[in-house]
Amino acid sequence: ALFSVGAAKADDELLTLSKDPKQWVSPTGDYANLRHSGLKQITADNVGKLAPAWQFSTGVLRGHEGAPLVLNNVSVTDSSGKTITTDVMYLHTPFPNIVYALDAKDPAHQILWKYEPKQDPAVVPVMCCDTVNRGLAYGDGKIFLAQADTTLIALDAKTGKLVWSVKNGDPSKGQTSTAAPHVFKDKVFVGIAGGEFGVRGHITAYDVKTGKQAWRGYSMGPDADTLIDAEKTTHLGQPVGKDSGINTWQGDQWQTGGGTTWGWYSYDPELNLVYYGSGNPSTWNPNQRPGDNRWSMTIWARDLDTGKVKWLYQMTPHDEWDYDGINEMILADQDFGAGKKVKTLVHFDRNGFAYTLDRTNGELLVAEKYDPAVNWATKVDMDKSSKTYGRPLVVDKYSTQHNGEDTNTQNVCPAALGSKDEQPASFDPATGLFMVPTNHVCMDYEPFRVSYTAGQPYVGATLEMFPAGKVLGDGTNHTGNFIAWDARTGKIVWSNKEQFSAWSGAVSTDGGVTFYGTLEGYLKAVDTKTGKELYKYKTPSGIIGNVITYESAGKQYVAVLSGVGGWAGIGLAAGLSKSNEGLGAVGNYASLANYTALGGVLTVFALPN
Amino acid sequence: ALFSVGAAKADDELLTLSKDPKQWVSPTGDYANLRHSGLKQITADNVGKLAPAWQFSTGVLRGHEGAPLVLNNVSVTDSSGKTITTDVMYLHTPFPNIVYALDAKDPAHQILWKYEPKQDPAVVPVMCCDTVNRGLAYGDGKIFLAQADTTLIALDAKTGKLVWSVKNGDPSKGQTSTAAPHVFKDKVFVGIAGGEFGVRGHITAYDVKTGKQAWRGYSMGPDADTLIDAEKTTHLGQPVGKDSGINTWQGDQWQTGGGTTWGWYSYDPELNLVYYGSGNPSTWNPNQRPGDNRWSMTIWARDLDTGKVKWLYQMTPHDEWDYDGINEMILADQDFGAGKKVKTLVHFDRNGFAYTLDRTNGELLVAEKYDPAVNWATKVDMDKSSKTYGRPLVVDKYSTQHNGEDTNTQNVCPAALGSKDEQPASFDPATGLFMVPTNHVCMDYEPFRVSYTAGQPYVGATLEMFPAGKVLGDGTNHTGNFIAWDARTGKIVWSNKEQFSAWSGAVSTDGGVTFYGTLEGYLKAVDTKTGKELYKYKTPSGIIGNVITYESAGKQYVAVLSGVGGWAGIGLAAGLSKSNEGLGAVGNYASLANYTALGGVLTVFALPN
Numbered sequence A, B: 001a002l003f004s005v006g007a008a009k010a011d012d013e014l015l016t017l018s019k020d021p022k023q024w025v026s027p028t029g030d031y032a033n034l035r036h037s038g039l040k041q042i043t044a045d046n047v048g049k050l051a052p053a054w055q056f057s058t059g060v061l062r063g064h065e066g067a068p069l070v071l072n073n074v075s076v077t078d079s080s081g082k083t084i085t086t087d088v089m090y091l092h093t094p095f096p097n098i099v100y101a102l103d104a105k106d107p108a109h110q111i112l113w114k115y116e117p118k119q120d121p122a123v124v125p126v127m128c129c130d131t132v133n134r135g136l137a138y139g140d141g142k143i144f145l146a147q148a149d150t151t152l153i154a155l156d157a158k159t160g161k162l163v164w165s166v167k168n169g170d171p172s173k174g175q176t177s178t179a180a181p182h183v184f185k186d187k188v189f190v191g192i193a194g195g196e197f198g199v200r201g202h203i204t205a206y207d208v209k210t211g212k213q214a215w216r217g218y219s220m221g222p223d224a225d226t227l228i229d230a231e232k233t234t235h236l237g238q239p240v241g242k243d244s245g246i247n248t249w250q251g252d253q254w255q256t257g258g259g260t261t262w263g264w265y266s267y268d269p270e271l272n273l274v275y276y277g278s279g280n281p282s283t284w285n286p287n288q289r290p291g292d293n294r295w296s297m298t299i300w301a302r303d304l305d306t307g308k309v310k311w312l313y314q315m316t317p318h319d320e321w322d323y324d325g326i327n328e329m330i331l332a333d334q335d336f337g338a339g340k341k342v343k344t345l346v347h348f349d350r351n352g353f354a355y356t357l358d359r360t361n362g363e364l365l366v367a368e369k370y371d372p373a374v375n376w377a378t379k380v381d382m383d384k385s386s387k388t389y390g391r392p393l394v395v396d397k398y399s400t401q402h403n404g405e406d407t408n409t410q411n412v413c414p415a416a417l418g419s420k421d422e423q424p425a426s427f428d429p430a431t432g433l434f435m436v437p438t439n440h441v442c443m444d445y446e447p448f449r450v451s452y453t454a455g456q457p458y459v460g461a462t463l464e465m466f467p468a469g470k471v472l473g474d475g476t477n478h479t480g481n482f483i484a485w486d487a488r489t490g491k492i493v494w495s496n497k498e499q500f501s502a503w504s505g506a507v508s509t510d511g512g513v514t515f516y517g518t519l520e521g522y523l524k525a526v527d528t529k530t531g532k533e534l535y536k537y538k539t540p541s542g543i544i545g546n547v548i549t550y551e552s553a554g555k556q557y558v559a560v561l562s563g564v565g566g567w568a569g570i571g572l573a574a575g576l577s578k579s580n581e582g583l584g585a586v587g588n589y590a591s592l593a594n595y596t597a598l599g600g601v602l603t604v605f606a607l608p609n
């Protein structure tokens, strides 16, 4: 690591570090969210020999999402008080959000420092989908943690000492943090969770040095709140007009309108734009909130310095199924043939469509189903001259709005947790393929009327999930697939069945190998080109963490957190057993209990010496 | 496994199974407590290639002692409802004492069944030294668990269904269970813990089939309670006389006299004798309980069928340091040269002496210090004609009795947790060596007056522990050694320094390799002959479990539980930080927090295919 001291250079430093494949300096691997590594010691030929090299139990039981950061050549003090220069792994846990700085190089893997925040455990019951945390960010010599209780803290990366701290929200109103902070340039960005508690979403930029708020952009509300410009901000090429974040809502429902921002963020330094998605409109009962509910379920492109919105794209207007739009925005520069290079943004949405957009202007290029089971919409209208251009064409039978309150709409695909949830995909430049961990799950959905009380659940629907095979009638009952996707053509190139939803982030490598984890606990390596399974290892618990790879002392390592939980693993994590508990997920994943139990462990793999 | 149905054959079955090196059917490996395996696929030559093969997180955080059982060819029902014949690993956890039956053979290592007892958590605060449990026993088609709350249960090994259950004690009086049950012949044996709560120790035999109590033998009290025969029971060859369990106590202090039985038991089928040790006399303040305090701190040999005591040997009369005598009794048949074969019992006591006795009659053959630091006694008097024959010769300077109440007796070696605690040693027949995980720790000890209240701590001493190097003045500050011991000569053959006390049970093998774990989390393999370190792997957490080895589908595996805790790890396990907390252990092991955090994980190792 450089750990530059000069103020002006902090942002250059992070950009430089993120281009070094030996390190893993951001929760997304790089600004572009590619989750691809240039390392290639581990190849399709030798990955079969992979084995765990060392491990670390975090001391926390519930679901472990995210991944550690790895910074090389950090000058730290070891436990004997000596100053050493070593490679450091920064590891986080779910609530209570402990941060460990581990020596990644020394064979004893000492804990160089540990930081345990003091948080009021009252935050736990207002976390919708397990007490997860998706990781840390690095920037300007500091490690950033977004605590469950929404406190954003900056720790000295060398010592673990608190540098500054700022409160981003209020858990007593159902506001929580599960997303990783993201450092881009001189700012650290944090979102807010609580779409199931009527929280109005926002993204906030803080100064990395001081913690001073630079700007906040809400997902809905007047233009002054959303930082939308009536004239200059476009939706599918058209200016959005005044107060677009209000006028598709009834009355002041936008004030409890959801659109939370608990996913992954990306940044294009050339365009100086920050990209992310907003979540479901609150409540889950669509009948209660007429209108398109802008800008829930939307892809956002904001200016990094000002927060001003350049363009937006609402994928699921007036959501009726909880298809949060928060999944990662992958900023891949793609070759469309005949010399046509496009700065794309690729997004695998919960609603089952994979979107390819021109990220310079938000033009919609491709929108295709990435799970054949998807049935709630026939397609996204791609006819630019159509009145419904860019909108999904909803099938009445699966419309919980059309069927109405207190009616159980059956066999909707995908289920609320989407064809993919927060588990991030990777982009492999060599093949041009996206490696996508997916869910293959459908649901019954019965909306009911609720009233809003701050800090109380504002859900308004009863769900029950089950394998997509039940709807497809194809005799299968697996609930996941790991697929390769061509985002230029909108086609699945290969697809591997997974017994359970693949709830772990992928990493592809220049070695031609892609890694991901499975809910029953396997770390798997597949051939990026063909999907052929080359290696698997049963880690201590189910994997909902994201795989990363790094190099230390000349050797390539692959690391992943196991520790079952998250929405899919909520039955195990929270000890629930009724099938419609856990917002409808418990029954669908009940058989996970035949394979795994709780417990957070980092496993680091390597080839034998 | 045979899983014989016929009543008469149950005991033959277990004896047969325990002779099969492919299985690990008792908490001690075999009746004799040798912890030696006849397997030899893994050798000194190839062990360097060892690697984790699969893992299982138990879902429980605190200290994981003991080891799983492995039974091969068990007919069970898998999660899909199919009947399969497979190799089953039976795994236990600390409180709440979950039992898992894992498929050791199937690559997914399914949970075949899980049993979670319902226990009142009020038992936790009356467990002295973490919420540990030392494992399960098998017999007569059943898996036996001694719950923390002293309930002994029998589960159907195939289904996990409760067959019978019996209450062995009362936690409201400070009685708990941490020891593994032991099945010998047609009986299951359980002890009781609570020496720090004035519990009068006892061993109880229950019928494996019905749970009916066969007999109970107390550690102190009238002969009717102890099952001692005034004439026939001998101590160093002499009849003990009437009511020997009363007449070395003042008044009725024997009723709260301790001598608990929370260690490992052994059985010699030819002699039909069960061997075990009793713990410290209560309170820890010796000034309060004049006399030898018989039969605390004693090696016992009882008839399996009747409980009648054949012989005893009190190692530490009138204990002044908490040197519980409960460590394992290793029934090794040893060759003393010149054709002299002796049925020995070898015991590495907390007090720092290793005893070799003739187990047929309790004759004392050898008693030597197995840590050179031991200073509380100069030696054990081996002169048969001496009045103090068989007694340790106590050094006044280190006598907390001599120095008196409210005086801090300093620099006593070993510390209360002994030169070795419950972590069991192994015996390697090929070399004739015992492989012994040891502590290298001394203490300050200040006794104070206490009064007895049922269910309340009855400790009466303040302790502080530190590395033995502080007393030896040799500049070292490690707190453990792993040693090879010749029990015929009473000499250390080789000794490896360990940074922390070696709090994990060893297993030696016919491959010439011995395995053990370390408190900071390494699984280590050493050359049995020379002690040369051949392999180490950093498991997820500190190891206080015992290593085992077994064979499944033609391949040798090595398995161990990691999950730091126990007395040495009590600071981490119970979140204590003052150095004299945790009965004086916290300060001495504070730096463990630089290496590891909590979390129970089973790791199974194998050579690569």
Ligand SMILES: O=C(O)c1cc(C(=O)O)c2c(n1)C(=O)C(=O)c1cc(C(=O)O)[nH]c1-2
Pocket: A065, A128, A129, A130, A132, A177, A178, A179, A192, A193, A194, A195, A196, A260, A261, A262, A279, A280, A322, A324, A416, A417, A421, A422, A565, A566, A567, A568
């Ligand atoms: O609306 C929200 O604010 C919100 C928050 C979260 C979260 O913070 O984890 C999830 C969701 N929604 C959600 O819809 C969802 O599918 C989900 C899955 C998970 C997970 O970590 O497994 N979290 C969340």
Ligand SMILES: O=C(O)c1cc(C(=O)O)c2c(n1)C(=O)C(=O)c1cc(C(=O)O)[nH]c1-2
Pocket: B065, B128, B129, B130, B132, B177, B178, B179, B192, B193, B194, B195, B196, B260, B261, B262, B279, B280, B322, B324, B416, B417, B421, B422, B565, B566, B567, B568
């Ligand atoms: O006197 C007792 O009843 C009693 C019980 C236990 C126990 O049950 O774990 C320990 C001890 N004493 C004890 O002295 C001791 O050193 C000890 C260590 C441990 C452990 O598991 O690490 N338990 C116990």
